[in-house]
Each structure stands twice: as C-alpha cells, then as structure tokens.
Amino acid sequence: MKQTLFKTLLAFSLFTAAACYSIQAAPGDLYDGGLSDQKIYKFNIAGTETVFVSDSATFQPDWLAFDSKGNLFASNPAHSAISKITPNGSTITDFATGINPGDLAFDAAGNLFAIDGATGSIFKYTPSGARTTFAGPGLNDLIALAFARDGNLFVTRRGNGLAGSGSIVKFTPAGAMSTFIPSGLFLPKDLAFDGFGNLYEADSGSGSVFRFAPNGTKTTFKAGLNAPQSLAFDRDGNLFVGECPTCDIVKITPAGTQSLFATPPAVGGLAFEPPTAQLTAISTRASVQTGAGVTIGGFIITGTAPKRVIVHGLGPTLSQPPYNVPNVLADPTLSLHDSTHSIFSNDNWKETQQTAIQATGKAPRFDVESAIVITLQPGNYTAILGGKNLTTGIGLMEVYDIDTAAFAELTAVSTRGFVGTGEGLMIGGLITSGGNGSTQVIVSGLGPTLGQPPYNVPNVLADPKLTLVNSNGNIVGGNNNWKDTQQTAIQATGLAPPNDLEAAIVVTVAAGNYTAILEGNGGGTGIGLVEIYKLR
Ligand SMILES: [Ca+2]
Ligand SMILES: [Ca+2]
Numbered sequence: 001m002k003q004t005l006f007k008t009l010l011a012f013s014l015f016t017a018a019a020c021y022s023i024q025a026a027p028g029d030l031y032d033g034g035l036s037d038q039k040i041y042k043f044n045i046a047g048t049e050t051v052f053v054s055d056s057a058t059f060q061p062d063w064l065a066f067d068s069k070g071n072l073f074a075s076n077p078a079h080s081a082i083s084k085i086t087p088n089g090s091t092i093t094d095f096a097t098g099i100n101p102g103d104l105a106f107d108a109a110g111n112l113f114a115i116d117g118a119t120g121s122i123f124k125y126t127p128s129g130a131r132t133t134f135a136g137p138g139l140n141d142l143i144a145l146a147f148a149r150d151g152n153l154f155v156t157r158r159g160n161g162l163a164g165s166g167s168i169v170k171f172t173p174a175g176a177m178s179t180f181i182p183s184g185l186f187l188p189k190d191l192a193f194d195g196f197g198n199l200y201e202a203d204s205g206s207g208s209v210f211r212f213a214p215n216g217t218k219t220t221f222k223a224g225l226n227a228p229q230s231l232a233f234d235r236d237g238n239l240f241v242g243e244c245p246t247c248d249i250v251k252i253t254p255a256g257t258q259s260l261f262a263t264p265p266a267v268g269g270l271a272f273e274p275p276t277a278q279l280t281a282i283s284t285r286a287s288v289q290t291g292a293g294v295t296i297g298g299f300i301i302t303g304t305a306p307k308r309v310i311v312h313g314l315g316p317t318l319s320q321p322p323y324n325v326p327n328v329l330a331d332p333t334l335s336l337h338d339s340t341h342s343i344f345s346n347d348n349w350k351e352t353q354q355t356a357i358q359a360t361g362k363a364p365r366f367d368v369e370s371a372i373v374i375t376l377q378p379g380n381y382t383a384i385l386g387g388k389n390l391t392t393g394i395g396l397m398e399v400y401d402i403d404t405a406a407f408a409e410l411t412a413v414s415t416r417g418f419v420g421t422g423e424g425l426m427i428g429g430l431i432t433s434g435g436n437g438s439t440q441v442i443v444s445g446l447g448p449t450l451g452q453p454p455y456n457v458p459n460v461l462a463d464p465k466l467t468l469v470n471s472n473g474n475i476v477g478g479n480n481n482w483k484d485t486q487q488t489a490i491q492a493t494g495l496a497p498p499n500d501l502e503a504a505i506v507v508t509v510a511a512g513n514y515t516a517i518l519e520g521n522g523g524g525t526g527i528g529l530v531e532i533y534k535l536r
Contacts, residue, residue: 013515022078025121027438027508028235029259031243032249033061033074033268040064040074043249047262053089063144063230063269065104065112067127068409068536070276070435074110075101077270082114082125087276087436091264103144103190103269107173108151108536109378110304110407111213115142115155122155122171127303127407134175146191146199149494154180154199156188157281163205168212169469178406180216192231192239192270194254200239204226209252222252231273232270235508236493237441242267262472276435277511279534283398283429284415285318290388290525292457295385295417297397303408306375310360311336312398313346313370313385320365325423329395331388334370339380346370360402378408394423404434414531416450419461421523427531428516437511439534442493443468444482445503445518446529461528463521466503471513480521497532506535 031052038059040054052072060085061074072085076397077100095112102115112125113134121136122145134153136142140367141158148154151173159165166185171177186205193199199212204227211221221239230242239252244267251261286295301307315329335345346352349364349371356373357363364371370385385397401410419426440463446462467478479485482497482504489506490496497504503518518530 002221002237013271025271025434027273027440028241030232030234030249031072031273031274032062032248032264032266033064033270034264035048035062035268036060036078036268037266039266041264041266042073043262043264049262049264053085053092055092057533059083059092061268063101063103064271065106066276067106067112068110068274069407070273072143072271072273073103073104075114079115082112095121096131097131097530102142103513105145105147105153107147107153108302113145113147113153115145116140117142122153131383135171135177139344143188144148144202144416149197151154154191156185156191156201158187159183159185161187164179166203166205168201177359181212181218181447185210187227190231190317192233194233194237197494198206200231201232201297202241204228204244209239217497219247220528222256224259225250229267232272234272239490240272241271242270272435274536275438275440275508275511277406277432277437277439278401278434279413279430279439279532280404280433281398281400281429281431282410282413282532283396283427284413284530285394285396285427286415286418287424287426288332288395289392289418290390292436292459293392293418295395295397295415297383297385297399298414298416298477299378299399299410300380300412301376301378301408302411303378304352305407307401307406307408307410308375308379309360309401309410310357310371310373310374310401311401312362312364312396313383313511314364314396314398315320315367315387315393315487316368317364318394318396320522325394327393327423329385329387329393330391331368332370332395333374333386333388334397335384336372336374337382337384338376344372344374346372353363360400362400362402373402374402397430400533405476409534412531412533414529416457416527416529418525419447419520419528420525421463421519424525426516426518426528426530428532429514430516430532432509437510438508440506440508442490442495442504442506442531442533442535443516443531444497444531444533445516446497446499446531447520448499448501448525449497450527450529457527459522459526461500461518461526462464462524464503464528465519466505466530467517467519468505468507469515469517470509470519476509476514477507478501478506493533
C-alpha cells in the first residue's frame, strides 16, 4: 500500500530532467600529496593505493584541498605555486604563483585560503584566482588551517620549535585574530574539525593528536603516534592521520580504536574527495491555504558568484495528465523576497517576463501560472505561493538552477505550509546532477518547533513523519522521530531538529530525482515544514 501511495505521489513531481542513475560515485576516496615523488596518491575505502596524477619535477604536491566542484588544489612549494587538478586528473595547472604555499582550506563560499611562508601571510583567492591578503604579513610561524562551521578560521603556529611553544589562533571572517590555545603544543601541524565542533591537532613533536572542545578544553585523543603531520575526517567521523617518517596513514575511529590504513611511499597533506553533485532543482507541493497556510518556500544560494534561477508557482498544470490532481490552485501568485524585502512578484507569467521565461525553456503551461526568472547574489531567499483573491488548492513551487557553471549553488530549500492527508501531504523534491554524481543531504520534517518562539505558528503538525523516495518509488530513507535511526549522524551535521518528535534523515544519494514526503504520524494535520540541506 505504501509503495503504491508513493508512486502515485511521485507523479506530482513536475521535474523534467530524466533521472539518470549511475553507479554511486566514490566520494570518500582519500588523496595524499606525494611530495618529491611528484605524484598524488589515491586510496579507496579499503586502502588500495593508485596514482591519481604524476607530473614533472616541478610538481611536488604537499597540502591538499577540494573545492565544491571536485577540483583538487595542492600546495607546490618546490615551484612556488598552488596547483589545480581537474576532477578526472587530466589537467594540472598553476592556479596561483608567487607564493611559498603551506596549508590550504576553502571557506563555505568557495574562496581558497593559503598560508604563504615567504611573507607570513594568509592569502585569500576567489575561484577565478583574484588574490587578497587575509592575514599578515609578518606571521612567520603559521603551519596549518581549518575552518569551523561558523566560518572562523583556526591556524596552528609553530612558536620557537621547542616543546610547549606551539599555539592555535583564531581569525573571524573579517580577519580579526585572537588566541585560541596560547601554548602547550610541540611542533603542531595539521588541524581538522569533527562534526561536533571539536578541533583536532596533529602534535608532531609529542607524537599525539590533541582534541580541543569549542571552549578550548584540551584532551589527548591519541598518544603514542610517530610524528603526526596531516589529518582528515571521513564521512563516518573516522580520523585519518598521516605520519612521518614512517610514511603511514592510520585510521582512528571516534572511539579511539587505531588501525593501519595504508603505507604509501610518501605522506603529505590528506584530503577526502567530497560529494560534488549539485542541487539543480528543488520543489515543494502543498495544499495552499490562506493566512498562515500560504506556502512559503525558502532557499539558500551559497557561493562567490551570482546564480540565475527560474522560480515557478503552478496550479492548473497539476490538474492535467499525467498528474490529474483534483482541487488545484486555480490562479497562483508568486512573490520573491530576500532577507529584508520583496524583490519581485508575478501573478501570470506572460505579464512581466514572457521572453526571458520562454528563453529558459521552462515556461509554465498555463497563462494564469506564475514564473520569475532572476539572477540572485548568494544569500537567503523566500518565495510565497498563494491563490489569487484568497483562493485555496494544491500548488507547486519550484526553483531551477539555470546556470550550473557559476561558482554558486542551491544549497537548501525549506517549505512551510499546511500538511493535510492524501493528496494534501507536503512533498519536497530535489534533483542532483553533475560533479562526481554523489550528494549528501539532510532532510528534516518539522512541526512542534514552528509553534515555539520566534515562529509562534498556530495549529502546527504535532508529530511529523518523513519519507524520502527515489524516482522509481523506492524508499531511500525516512523516520518518524529523528533519534530513532541516525541520532549521532544527524547531530554531527549541526542541523538536528529541536524537537524529538520531529523527523530527519542524513543520506548520500546518487545523481537523480528524489521526493521527500512529510505527513502527520497517524494521519495528523497542521502547519509543517520540510527542509532539504546539502551538506559540505
Ligand atoms: Ca496567476
Ligand atoms: Ca514524529
């Protein structure tokens, strides 16, 4: 019965892109800078080593970092450059020159930060390579970088090289430096954050990995190592440590169990390949009411460049084959807002941007339906779908990325609306494509939280339940209450629902077309919210 319902509901998804299933890509491969071997080594999850790229004597890769599109950046101090390697390894170019590069890290927007040992600076590069100085010059003992989830940058400092002289400093996004750990480290090397905001430090002089809680409290996560240099966490929270001079990579579970992962010929910086498929379309279908029951769709654009999108507000299309939904919104209206004010609205799509909308190839089927095509800066946006003259019915709001090459992406969609039963369930949809074909998302279904401050929405969905299905109608994941199934993994995203009765799932999906169904456990109804976040 359940499968049949999902297959019926799937017909409501209007996405036109064909679901293209491939074998799930292998984000999760570990990369290792091979230093004077002039290679970057790559390991699958079992530790099997292959050579990802090799090049001339001027290519001596050390520290590594991936951008959101899957390009691998390597510091190449032997050539005073930062190298950029395309996802298939086919080209190696100089992304930046004129730097004596140390560690590399990307911020959430996609800017690359690099330590320059020549000037004692941290340089910041846009995706196009434009450089500014973020910190320094004159900070001559900077070693390694890691961004916290809140955007602060943490950096190890070597001190004078004696035991206890190493430290960790913190930079705000605006570049203000403060001390996080004033002393006590011995030849500190790499830094890495776990999903709970704890910072790990490779303390090469003492053969330890120290863990610092967000308040700075220090514990020894692992002692008795050789000389840990480089750190990287996998998606399951295991810490991988590159050691010298033994040239091994050890794996340490969250509980501290240590095993030998690989013994490559050289160990430089480590980086895991992230899932790099993008959300290319997001949608929500709901029963559009009036007042607090209008359908409010929020979405987030993350990046360093503007993003061109088309937003739809549909109703009559849903009444047609193959959807055949009764009681659709007869005459939708759509308005788009940024975080402070209304930026565009439309009742009937031909009235304002007919030519531009037709040029996207995504014009609505009916003249009374709404559409807005617009170029948006990275930020948070809200689209409100209503019925003209306070009419009600089933409606659909969609956002399509029509400029996937831009260094910006849709990273989240949330929709608040009335969750009914049967055809009135709330449905969130997403399409992922490109990159290495894999995306990790957290999908949440909220209700009780909306009834609390600052929302104070009346008549909320008391006990949300969530199911995620693929385009074949197969269940990919779901739960009634989020702690029932993946409590630790959900908490590690930093996006756990506030209320135990709310639902959430974390899932890594292959490129394709997915539908999240929010309903009331036991058939309850009320105002609910479904959210889809792409994880980094
Ligand atoms: Ca209209
Ligand atoms: Ca529940």
